[in-house]
Amino acid sequence: MKRFADILTALTGLILTLPLQIFCACMILIFDRQNPFFLQTRLGKEKKHFTIFKLRTMKNDKVTWLGKFLRKTGLDELPQLWNILVGQMSFVGPRPLTDADVERLGWNDEFHRMRWKLKPGLTGLAQLSPVCHKKMSWFLDKKYVLCHPIMLDLRIIFSSISVILAGKKNAVKWMYKSRYERTR
Numbered sequence: 001m002k003r004f005a006d007i008l009t010a011l012t013g014l015i016l017t018l019p020l021q022i023f024c025a026c027m028i029l030i031f032d033r034q035n036p037f038f039l040q041t042r043l044g045k046e047k048k049h050f051t052i053f054k055l056r057t058m059k060n061d062k063v064t065w066l067g068k069f070l071r072k073t074g075l076d077e078l079p080q081l082w083n084i085l086v087g088q089m090s091f092v093g094p095r096p097l098t099d100a101d102v103e104r105l106g107w108n109d110e111f112h113r114m115r116w117k118l119k120p121g122l123t124g125l126a127q128l129s130p131v132c133h134k135k136m137s138w139f140l141d142k143k144y145v146l147c148h149p150i151m152l153d154l155r156i157i158f159s160s161i162s163v164i165l166a167g168k169k170n171a172v173k174w175m176y177k178s179r180y181e182r183t184r
Helices: 002-032 065-073 080-085 099-105 113-117 134-146 150-166 168-182
Strands: 037-043 049-055 090-092 121-123
Touching: 002 049, 002 065, 002 080, 002 090, 002 150, 037 099, 049 080, 080 121, 090 150, 099 134, 113 134, 121 150, 150 168
Parallel strands: 090 121
Antiparallel strands: 037 049
16 A cells, blocks of 8 residues: 555646746756766665665755755755656655665664665655754654554655755754644
8 A cells, every 4th residue: 555655746747847947957058067966875775775866955965055055945855756666765764874874874784674674765764853863763763663554654644845945943843843733
């Protein structure tokens, strides 16, 4: 069921955002004068390597002014819909990491192995967390891997779309505020 939802969501997302992706790619070509796409090897399910697609946000190891906007809105992530469509990623799941990330975080041991039981996601709990720390990321990834109900996926997807429309700060605030109010 999740794979079907991923295909449907990715295909719909690609169709709806293709003009926007083409526009952003043209802007990168015009202003940064370089290939608008950034390709990088990441770890997928069971730590299998795959190539992730993103819109380029850096030039000469510095984030460009256009890159700041693309990152803030999450538009740089839209080409990953292709990774979802071909089955390398899911719409929701743990963030796809590089081998260097895994080494830096110290997550290359048996204790952290469960993180790679699911496909990585375009978005996930850790990506929407207001706290950016390796312990919090691990906690949220572990929580998602152990129990990933469809309602949580829908909430994460809605919050991620809100990032594009309202910015990450407002979307995260909404996600965690409404969750807090429900548990009062």
